[in-house]
Amino acid sequence: MFSSQLSPDQRERAISQLTGEKFDVLVIGGGVTGVGAALDAASRGLTVALIESQDIASGTSSRSSKLIHGGLRYLEQYDFKLVREALHERELMVSSLSPHLVKPVGFLFPLTEKFKERTYVGAGLALYDALRGFQRALPWHKHIGQKQINEIAPSLRPDLIMGAIKYFDAQVDDARHTMSIARTAARHGAVIATRVSAESLLREGKRVVGVKAKDLVTGKTINISATATVMCAGIWSDELHAKFDLVPGYGVTMSKGVHIVLPGSAIKSNAGIILKTPVSVLFLIPWADKWIVGTTDTPYTGDRAEPFASREDVQYILDQANRVLTPKLDATEIIGVYAGLRPLVANNKNSATTKLSREHTVDRPAAGFVSVAGGKYTTYRIMAKDAIDRAVIELRELTPESVTEKLPLVGADGYFALVQQIERLSQASGLDALTITHLLNRYGSLISEVLELIEENPKLAAKVDEDLLYIKAEIHYAASHEGARTVDDVISRRTRIAFEARDHGVHLADEIAAIIAPVLSWSVKERKASVQAYEDLVDRELEALDQLLESNESVNS
Ligand SMILES: Cc1cc2nc3c(=O)[nH]c(=O)nc-3n(C[C@H](O)[C@H](O)[C@H](O)COP(=O)(O)OP(=O)(O)OC[C@H]3O[C@@H](n4cnc5c(N)ncnc54)[C@H](O)[C@@H]3O)c2cc1C
Structure with missing residues (x-):
C-alpha cells in the first residue's frame, strides 16, 4: 500500500x-x-x-473565490453544458468526494424591483436548481419578501432592496x-x-x-x-x-481577479450575497467569522507568479458592494487582499476576457x-x-x-460519522468542541494523525494566535504530512493566515518557522531565510497597494 x-x-x-x-x-x-x-x-x-x-x-x-458552483452568470451566457457539468461536480463533492472540505453556502440574490425582476431571476434560479439533475445535496432556492430580508440581511439597504431569492452553492478552501x-x-x-x-x-x-x-x-x-x-x-x-x-x-489569456477580506462585523447578513455588476458579478462570501468579497475581471500581462492587487481593484470592489450596503464598507476595515489570474482559453487574443x-x-x-x-x-x-x-x-x-x-479524497472516509462524535473526540483529546469541528473541517478522518501529534507533544495543542482557530499541531503537520517546505507554504496555503490575520501573519512567522524547523531539519540560517523570504513577499504586496495605504494609513494589506 x-x-x-x-x-x-x-x-x-x-x-x-x-x-x-x-x-x-x-x-x-x-x-x-x-x-x-x-x-x-x-x-x-x-x-x-x-x-x-x-x-x-x-x-x-489558491487564489480563487473558493466557490464550488455551477456559475449563475454562465446561465445568462446560455452555457448550459458548463453549468450542468459543474453542478454535477458540486453535488458529488458535497455528498461523497470531499464533504469534509466542500460545504454548502446560502446566497441572497437581492431584488430592487418587485415583479419583473423576481420573475426573471426566479426562472433563472429554478433552471439552475433543475440542471443539477436528480442528486439533491443542497436545498432548493426560495423567495424572500422585503420584511424577511431585513431580518436575514440587515446590511442590505432597505430603501433599495425589495426582497431576494435565496439559493445554495458550495465553498471550499481551494x-x-x-x-x-x-x-x-x-x-x-x-x-x-x-x-x-x-x-x-x-x-x-x-x-x-x-x-x-x-x-x-x-x-x-x-x-x-x-x-x-x-x-x-x-x-x-x-x-x-x-x-x-x-x-x-x-492560447491562454490571463484575467486578474482580486478579493478583499473583511471582519464578520463589516456586513450583517446570515447568508452570502451575489450582486450583478456592469461586467460580471460580485460575491460577498461568508468565510468562517470573516467575509471574502470579490472579484474583479481585468486583462493582465504582468508577472505570473506574483499578481498583486492595486488600489483601483480594491476601490472597484468597495464601490460595487457599497451600492447595496448600509453602512458602507470602509477601506480601513480591510484585513487582507489577494489576487489571482484566471487561465482563459482563447482562440482570439483580441477578445475581452470577460466574454471568453x-x-x-x-x-x-x-x-x-x-x-x-x-x-x-x-x-x-x-x-x-x-x-x-x-x-x-x-x-x-x-x-x-x-x-x-x-473515489473520495483522503479524509472523506468516515467524516459524517465523526461529526456525530465531536463531544467524544473533545473529551478524549482535551480540545474544545470548536477546535475539533475546525479540525474535522480541515482534515476529516485524518484528524487522528493531528491528534496523535498532540499525544506525543501536548504543547502542540496550544493555539497559534488567540484570534485564530489554528493550533500548533496543524503547523507541524503541514510540514510533516502535507508537503509544506517554507514559512510561506504554511502561512499562505496550509493555513490561510496570510489573508485572515491583520498583518498577513508576519508576527507569527518566527514561531511558525520554529515549529517546522526540526521537521524540515533546518539550520538557524535556513530558518531565518524562510522567515525573511515571507516578509519580503509581504513587503512586495504592500508596495503594490501603496497608493491605497497612502490614502488610508490604517489598511494593513
Ligand atoms: C480570482 C479568481 C476567482 C476564481 N473563482 C473560482 C471559483 O469560485 N470557482 C471555480 O470553480 N473556479 C474559480 N476560478 C478558476 C480556478 O481557480 C482555476 O480555473 C483553477 O484554479 C486553475 O487550476 P490549474 O491547475 O489549471 O492552474 P494553476 O493552479 O495555476 O496550476 C498550474 C501550476 O503549474 C505550475 N507550473 C508552472 N510552470 C511549471 C513548470 N515549468 N514546471 C512545473 N510546474 C509548473 C505552477 O506553479 C502552478 O502551480 C477562479 C479564478 C480566479 C483567478
Whole structure:
C-alpha cells in the first residue's frame, strides 16, 4: 500500500524515483488540474509522477473565490453544458468526494424591483436548481419578501432592496482541497515532487518521451522518462509551449481577479450575497467569522507568479458592494487582499476576457505530449479525466476508465460519522468542541494523525494566535504530512493566515518557522531565510497597494 503522507523523506524518495523509473504518465503542474490528472491516472493503475515548480496550489488554485458552483452568470451566457457539468461536480463533492472540505453556502440574490425582476431571476434560479439533475445535496432556492430580508440581511439597504431569492452553492478552501487531491494521488501510488521545474522536453525523433527538469532545492538536473507527458500549467501554458518549442492549438489569456477580506462585523447578513455588476458579478462570501468579497475581471500581462492587487481593484470592489450596503464598507476595515489570474482559453487574443468561455481545452501538440487548460476549479475532475483519456492513447494499450467519480479524497472516509462524535473526540483529546469541528473541517478522518501529534507533544495543542482557530499541531503537520517546505507554504496555503490575520501573519512567522524547523531539519540560517523570504513577499504586496495605504494609513494589506 502507498502512503498519502507528503513528508521531507517522501520528497527525497520521490526525487530518486524520478530519475530511476520510467512512468506511464508525467504531469507538469501541481494546481487543481494537475493533481486531479495525477489522481485520475494513478487510480487507473498507471505509474504516475507529478512535478510542481513551486508549492502545491501556489498558482491560481489558491487564489480563487473558493466557490464550488455551477456559475449563475454562465446561465445568462446560455452555457448550459458548463453549468450542468459543474453542478454535477458540486453535488458529488458535497455528498461523497470531499464533504469534509466542500460545504454548502446560502446566497441572497437581492431584488430592487418587485415583479419583473423576481420573475426573471426566479426562472433563472429554478433552471439552475433543475440542471443539477436528480442528486439533491443542497436545498432548493426560495423567495424572500422585503420584511424577511431585513431580518436575514440587515446590511442590505432597505430603501433599495425589495426582497431576494435565496439559493445554495458550495465553498471550499481551494489550496487545502488541491493539497488533499495530491495526497490522495500519492495514496494511489503517484510520485509527487514540489520545487521541481520542467525545463525542456526529452525527445526521440518527434515523439516526446519525458522532461528535463531541475530540482530547485539542489539545483540538479533530472531527466524524467514518461510515455505520456501531460501539461497542466494554467496561466504558464503559453510560456511553456514556447519554451518547449511546441505550436499549441490554443492560447491562454490571463484575467486578474482580486478579493478583499473583511471582519464578520463589516456586513450583517446570515447568508452570502451575489450582486450583478456592469461586467460580471460580485460575491460577498461568508468565510468562517470573516467575509471574502470579490472579484474583479481585468486583462493582465504582468508577472505570473506574483499578481498583486492595486488600489483601483480594491476601490472597484468597495464601490460595487457599497451600492447595496448600509453602512458602507470602509477601506480601513480591510484585513487582507489577494489576487489571482484566471487561465482563459482563447482562440482570439483580441477578445475581452470577460466574454471568453470558462470551458477547457485538451490539446496534443506533439506525439507523447498532451496539454489541458481553462475550465473552472469546480470542473477540475472532468478536465483531469479528459486529459488522461487523451494521454492513455499514447500508451498504446488497453487502460481502465477513470474511477474518480467514485473515489473520495483522503479524509472523506468516515467524516459524517465523526461529526456525530465531536463531544467524544473533545473529551478524549482535551480540545474544545470548536477546535475539533475546525479540525474535522480541515482534515476529516485524518484528524487522528493531528491528534496523535498532540499525544506525543501536548504543547502542540496550544493555539497559534488567540484570534485564530489554528493550533500548533496543524503547523507541524503541514510540514510533516502535507508537503509544506517554507514559512510561506504554511502561512499562505496550509493555513490561510496570510489573508485572515491583520498583518498577513508576519508576527507569527518566527514561531511558525520554529515549529517546522526540526521537521524540515533546518539550520538557524535556513530558518531565518524562510522567515525573511515571507516578509519580503509581504513587503512586495504592500508596495503594490501603496497608493491605497497612502490614502488610508490604517489598511494593513
Ligand atoms: C480570482 C479568481 C476567482 C476564481 N473563482 C473560482 C471559483 O469560485 N470557482 C471555480 O470553480 N473556479 C474559480 N476560478 C478558476 C480556478 O481557480 C482555476 O480555473 C483553477 O484554479 C486553475 O487550476 P490549474 O491547475 O489549471 O492552474 P494553476 O493552479 O495555476 O496550476 C498550474 C501550476 O503549474 C505550475 N507550473 C508552472 N510552470 C511549471 C513548470 N515549468 N514546471 C512545473 N510546474 C509548473 C505552477 O506553479 C502552478 O502551480 C477562479 C479564478 C480566479 C483567478
